[in-house]
Amino acid sequence: MTATRSGPTTAGQGGTGHADRVFRVQEALSRLGPGAHRLSAIARAADLDDSTTSRILQSGVYRGHFERPSRGRYQLGGRVAELALHAYARHDSDSVLAVLQQLRARTDGGMALHYTLTPGVQPGRQCAEMAVGDSDLEEFGMSPREVLAITRSLRVGASGRTILAYLPEAVQCRAQHEPIPPQAGRGAIHNPVALAASLAAIRDHGYALGYEECMDGWNTIAAPTFAGVAIQGAVLLLRPARLMPRAPRPYITATKTAAAAISRMHAS
Numbered sequence: 001m002t003a004t005r006s007g008p009t010t011a012g013q014g015g016t017g018h019a020d021r022v023f024r025v026q027e028a029l030s031r032l033g034p035g036a037h038r039l040s041a042i043a044r045a046a047d048l049d050d051s052t053t054s055r056i057l058q059s060g061v062y063r064g065h066f067e068r069p070s071r072g073r074y075q076l077g078g079r080v081a082e083l084a085l086h087a088y089a090r091h092d093s094d095s096v097l098a099v100l101q102q103l104r105a106r107t108d109g110g111m112a113l114h115y116t117l118t119p120g121v122q123p124g125r126q127c128a129e130m131a132v133g134d135s136d137l138e139e140f141g142m143s144p145r146e147v148l149a150i151t152r153s154l155r156v157g158a159s160g161r162t163i164l165a166y167l168p169e170a171v172q173c174r175a176q177h178e179p180i181p182p183q184a185g186r187g188a189i190h191n192p193v194a195l196a197a198s199l200a201a202i203r204d205h206g207y208a209l210g211y212e213e214c215m216d217g218w219n220t221i222a223a224p225t226f227a228g229v230a231i232q233g234a235v236l237l238l239r240p241a242r243l244m245p246r247a248p249r250p251y252i253t254a255t256k257t258a259a260a261a262i263s264r265m266h267a268s
Contacts, residue, residue: 112237158234158236162202
């Protein structure tokens with residue numbers, strides 16, 4: 001027999017009935033972290049009984065807010081990421097640009113970009129804002145089409161992997177077996193097991209490093225941006241490998257600080 005919690009499940013505990021319970025389940029999944037979790041663990045974290053939690057999760061799976069990758073286990077779904085993008089659209093682009101310009105100043109003129117998640121059957125990323133001074137795509141030695149083909153994928157690049165690290169496990173598994181764009185750099189991670197390990201490291205440390213991963217001759221640092229509890233995008237610092245053969249700690253800190261500032265905009 002499945003154990004249930006005896007805690008209250010009605011509106012009397014600071015909520016408004018069913019809507020309050022739904023939000024508690026979503027927040028519980030966020031607190032439990034990436035990956036799928038057992039129904040009983042979600043119910044405990046939400047302070048609800050198993051039966052109520054199960055009904056909410058099953059309804060959420062139908063609507064795309066939750067996913068059930070295996071029997072009895074649930075995680076946040078792609079619909080949550082879509083809502084995060086709508087939240088981002090409300091914010092002033094000039095404020096994001098100011099953060100990126102400050103990052104550029106703190107990293108000796110590095111290129112600073114903010115990528116946002118593009119949800120869908122095959123999630124991707126797009127550059128929403130950038131502070132790059134007088135630089136242009138010709139510096140990469142590629143056509144604009146080739147650069148966009150690489151940076152759209154979450155499979156390759158520090159910013160792509162940073163976003164991917166906080167998406168549902170099912171999305172990560174699909175991405176691990178996607179083909180790597182042919183224009184990718186010599187540092188692209190080809191082994192799916194190594195890619196999965198890199199995603200875990202990103203969640204542990206809060207940033208990613210890319211060494212000639214998207215493009216030969218360019219190294220990168222990325223940190224995640226969030227809209228509430230959902231991954232929204234990533235801040236990327238881009239510098240020539242000859243100028244940044246290894247990522248200095250102050251550059252990593254500056255990138256994480258910029259990402260945190262943008263996340264606070266979404267929370268306000």
